[in-house]
Amino acid sequence: MRTRLAVAGLLAVGVLLMVNPLYLPVPVGEPNPAYTHTVQPVEDGSPVAGVDAPDEGVDTADGVVDYADLDPEARAAFDRARDAEGGFGVEDPASRVDSLSYPTDPSLGDGLLVVAYEGERYEFWTRTVEREPGAVVAQRVAVQPVAFLVGFFAVVAAAALGLRGRSGAGPE
Structure with missing residues (x-):
C-alpha cells in the first residue's frame, strides 16, 4: 500500500x-519599459524601400524627412543612434524626445521615419520595448x-x- x-x-x-x-x-511587478532608438540605411528589402520624398502639400510622415527638418533633439537622437552600434535606449520617460513617437509596434510616420542625410536615406526607428522584471x-x-x-x-x-x-x- x-x-x-x-x-x-x-x-x-x-x-x-x-x-x-x-x-x-x-x-512580479510591472514590466520595465525602455525607449529605443535605432538608425540603419534603407536597403532593397526594407519596408520603406519604395518611399520617396513627398510632393508639395503632402505630410512628411508619408515620405522622406530631411535631416535639417528634424527638431534639434530628434537630430541629436538620430546622430547618437547612427553612431552607436545597434542604437541606444533610455529608461526614463523624461529622456525621450518629445517630437518623436514611441509606439510598441512602429509603422511609417509613427515610430519609423525615413531620414535623408548627406545623400543617403536612413530608417530611424523609435519604439517602446516592454522588458520583464x-x-x-x-x-x-x-x-x-x-x-x-x-x-x-x-x-x-x-x-x-x-x-x-x-x-x-x-x-x-
Whole structure:
C-alpha cells in the first residue's frame, strides 16, 4: 500500500513540476519599459524601400524627412543612434524626445521615419520595448528548467518504484 501511495505522490509531484511553464513565471511587478532608438540605411528589402520624398502639400510622415527638418533633439537622437552600434535606449520617460513617437509596434510616420542625410536615406526607428522584471527572468532561466528536471526525475522514480513493486522485489 505504501508503495502505491509513494508512486502516486511522486507521479503527481513530477507531473506538476513538469508542467511548470503553464503556471510559471509568476508576474512580479510591472514590466520595465525602455525607449529605443535605432538608425540603419534603407536597403532593397526594407519596408520603406519604395518611399520617396513627398510632393508639395503632402505630410512628411508619408515620405522622406530631411535631416535639417528634424527638431534639434530628434537630430541629436538620430546622430547618437547612427553612431552607436545597434542604437541606444533610455529608461526614463523624461529622456525621450518629445517630437518623436514611441509606439510598441512602429509603422511609417509613427515610430519609423525615413531620414535623408548627406545623400543617403536612413530608417530611424523609435519604439517602446516592454522588458520583464528581473525576478521573472530568473524564474524563466533558473526555476523553470530546474523544476522541470526535478519533475522528470520524480516521474522516472515513480515508474521505477512502480515496476519494482509489480515484480514483487519490494514490500507492499
